[in-house]
Amino acid sequence: MAYMACQLQGLDLSWQTMAIMFFVTYSVYNIDRKADEDEDSINHSQRYSFTKKYEKFLFLSSILAYIFAFLLAYPYGLKALLVTAIPLVSGLLYSFAWLPSGFRYRRLKEIPSVKNLVIATAWASTPAFLPSLVYGQAMGDLVLVTFIYFFSLVFVNTVIFDIRDIEGDSISGVDTIPVLLGAEKTRILLICLTLLAGYFMINTGIQQLGIASLLVLAAGVIYALCYVIFFGRIAGNNSLCDLMADGQFIILGGLLIVATGMGLAA
Numbered sequence: 149m150a151y152m153a154c155q156l157q158g159l160d161l162s163w164q165t166m167a168i169m170f171f172v173t174y175s176v177y178n179i180d181r182k183a184d185e186d187e188d189s190i191n192h193s194q195r196y197s198f199t200k201k202y203e204k205f206l207f208l209s210s211i212l213a214y215i216f217a218f219l220l221a222y223p224y225g226l227k228a229l230l231v232t233a234i235p236l237v238s239g240l241l242y243s244f245a246w247l248p249s250g251f252r253y254r255r256l257k258e259i260p261s262v263k264n265l266v267i268a269t270a271w272a273s274t275p276a277f278l279p280s281l282v283y284g285q286a287m288g289d290l291v292l293v294t295f296i297y298f299f300s301l302v303f304v305n306t307v308i309f310d311i312r313d314i315e316g317d318s319i320s321g322v323d324t325i326p327v328l329l330g331a332e333k334t335r336i337l338l339i340c341l342t343l344l345a346g347y348f349m350i351n352t353g354i355q356q357l358g359i360a361s362l363l364v365l366a367a368g369v370i371y372a373l374c375y376v377i378f379f380g381r382i383a384g385n386n387s388l389c390d391l392m393a394d395g396q397f398i399i400l401g402g403l404l405i406v407a408t409g410m411g412l413a414a
């Protein structure tokens with residue numbers, strides 16, 4: 149994500165941006181796994197067994213990881229610290245019960261669509277905004293294109309996972325988009341949103357981006373569409389679902405490396 153974000157904004161990849169993203173991703177992912185133990189015990193028993201067995205190590209290492217992320221962001225000012233903190237704050241508000249007891253929902257993750265928007269915003273904000281802050285550059289249209297790119301891909305991922313986890317969410321009382329709309333209508337919604345995001349990104353960036361960056365934008369849209377359309381064929385294989393979703397940025401980043409290596413302008 150850090151590499152693609154820098155390339156999409158015409159910036160060199162900085163090790164600080166890459167390290168911050170690594171520590172943030174590791175920390176928030178493990179915190180989220182801890183908060184989702186009830187659902188994971190139903191939907192992902194093997195993953196639940198692993199995280200439960202090593203929960204002390206995962207918890208302590210997650211705290212240390214975010215401390216390192218803040219230390220790396222500190223030299224670049226308050227804005228960089230705030231951007232680095234977005235996934236952590238969002239993750240805590242998303243996962244833990246803090247809303248009033250009289251309210252229908254206690255956690256943001258229980259509110260239909262809100263949880264998906266929170267997750268997508270959190271994961272898109274840091275890679276989109278951090279590179280410009282590290283290099284001290286003004287944020288322009290390409291920052292918005294980068295944000296929409298990551299937001300749309302992560303949003304699709306979260307909703308697809310909700311389709312896969314519809315049984316556990318129903319039992320736990322979590323009203324996700326698929327629980328309310330049904331799987332088929334949810335897939336149609338994702339296809340429409342992906343096409344809309346793709347049109348906006350390419351239309352906005354076509355005058356400023358090179359062939360390689362436009363290629364990876366288009367590839368991201370196609371990847372998301374294929375993931376949504378053919379999800380039913382891989383839904384029964386949790387490992388493959390995780391690989392397709394969590395590994396998408398490795399695949400797309402690899403495509404960008406190959407494209408630039410072939411001499412295509414980024």
